[in-house]
Amino acid sequence: DAGVTQSPTHLIKTRGQHVTLRCSPISGHKSVSWYQQVLGQGPQFIFQYYEKEERGRGNFPDRFSARQFPNYSSELNVNALLLGDSALYLCASSLAPGQGIYEQYFGPGTRLTVT
Amino acid sequence: GDSVTQMEGPVTLSEEACLTINCTYTATGYPSLFWYVQYPGEGLQLLLKATKADDKGSNKGFEATYRKETTSFHLEKGSVQVSDSAVYFCALRSTGNQFYFGTGTSLTVIP
Numbered sequence: 001d002a003g004v005t006q007s008p009t010h011l012i013k014t015r016g017q018h019v020t021l022r023c024s025p026i027s028g029h030k031s032v033s034w035y036q037q038v039l040g041q042g043p044q045f046i047f048q049y050y051e052k053e054e055r056g057r058g059n060f061p062d063r064f065s066a067r068q069f070p071n072y073s074s075e076l077n078v079n080a081l082l083l084g085d086s087a088l089y090l091c092a093s094s095l096a097p098g099q100g101i102y103e104q105y106f107g108p109g110t111r112l113t114v115t
Numbered sequence: 116g117d118s119v120t121q122m123e124g125p126v127t128l129s130e131e132a133c134l135t136i137n138c139t140y141t142a143t144g145y146p147s148l149f150w151y152v153q154y155p156g157e158g159l160q161l162l163l164k165a166t167k168a169d170d171k172g173s174n175k176g177f178e179a180t181y182r183k184e185t186t187s188f189h190l191e192k193g194s195v196q197v198s199d200s201a202v203y204f205c206a207l208r209s210t211g212n213q214f215y216f217g218t219g220t221s222l223t224v225i226p
Contacts, residue, residue, distance in 0.1 A: 004158075033214070042121075042204050042216030043159070056212040090159065097212055106151075106159040 002026070004093050004107035012113045013081050021076045021110045025093030031055070032074040033104060034066055035090040043090055049074055050097050078112075086114045117142040117209045121217025124202075128195055128224050136190040136220045138179075138205030146207040148172075148181050148188040151216075153202045162190075162203070195224045 005024045013019050025032050031050040035043035048056035049068035063079045072093075078085055088111050092104035122137040140146065150162040150172070163172030168183035177192045188205060205217040 035214075035216075040218070042119075042206075042218050043214075044216070045214040048212060048214075056214075058213055092159075103161050103164070105161075108158045 004091055004105050006089075006091050006107040006110050008110060009108070010111045010113075012115060014115055015081055015083060017081050019078050019081060019112060021078075021089050021091075021112070022073065023076070023091030023093075023107060024073045025091075026105055029093040029095055029105075030072050031094045031097050032068055032072065033092045033094075034074070034076045035092065036060075036085075037088040037090055037109070039087075046076070048097060055097050081114045083114050086112060088112075117146065117207065117211075117213065117215050119205050119207055119215050119217040121205045122220055124219070125221040125223060128222070130197055130224055130226050131194045132224075134190070134192040134195045134199075134222065136203055136205075136222070138188045138190065138217060140186050140188065140205075140207050140215075142186075142207055142209055144210035145183075146209050148179070149206040149208070150177070150179055150188070150190050151204040151206060153204070153219075155201070159204070195222070197224045197226055200224050 007022045033048040034046040037043040045058040047066045052068045066076045068074045088109040090109045091107045094104045118141045147166045149164045151159045152162045163174040165172040165181035171180045202219045204219045
């Protein structure tokens with residue numbers, strides 16, 4: 001089975017522009033989470049979606065938004081890009097959120113560079 | 116707020132040496148704890164997990180015990196191999212369903 005896929009692989013944008021990143025979860029997985037990983041740091045949690053509803057949100061400004069589609073794929077949108085938004089954006093999927101057994105599978109990420 | 120503090124790297128060990136990577140956490144309630152690994156050129160992979168106090172997660176010879184009294188989840192392996200060279204991340208999932216990762220510890224094992 002295919003793992004988590006993300007597109008595009010790399011992206012270069014200019015300050016002030018808008019960007020959309022896409023993620024397809026593993027078949028059968030209904031939950032998708034987004035993370036930002038700045039070089040040399042650990043991933044920072046942005047959002048979690050389950051069954052098309054937001055189930056968790058990290059400490060990111062309103063310029064960041066996301067949605068999940070009926071086929072469980074997801075988009076992360078970032079408006080008014082800043083230089084500091086340059087990072088690797090990771091998507092992770094899981095069967096469902098919840099306490100107890102929980103395992104996320106990460107995609108390879110989208111490398112965003114803002115100039 | 117909730118957070119994870121992880122031992123700074125990089126760590127360089129000879130093959131068959133013992134490994135300990137320290138991880139402590141701050142959280143309200145009863146978080147779940149994880150270790151993730153990122154091998155060179157690959158994505159993040161779950162290495163092991165523990166969901167309640169005193170649980171021991173184990174995988175591929177690695178172990179970590181959820182210690183609530185010391186708020187720790189240290190990663191250990193008795194004998195490392197060259198193939199263990201990677202970046203290791205400690206993480207917690209809070210009761211509010213948010214995830215917090217440490218900054219990562221780079222491990223290099225030399226033959």
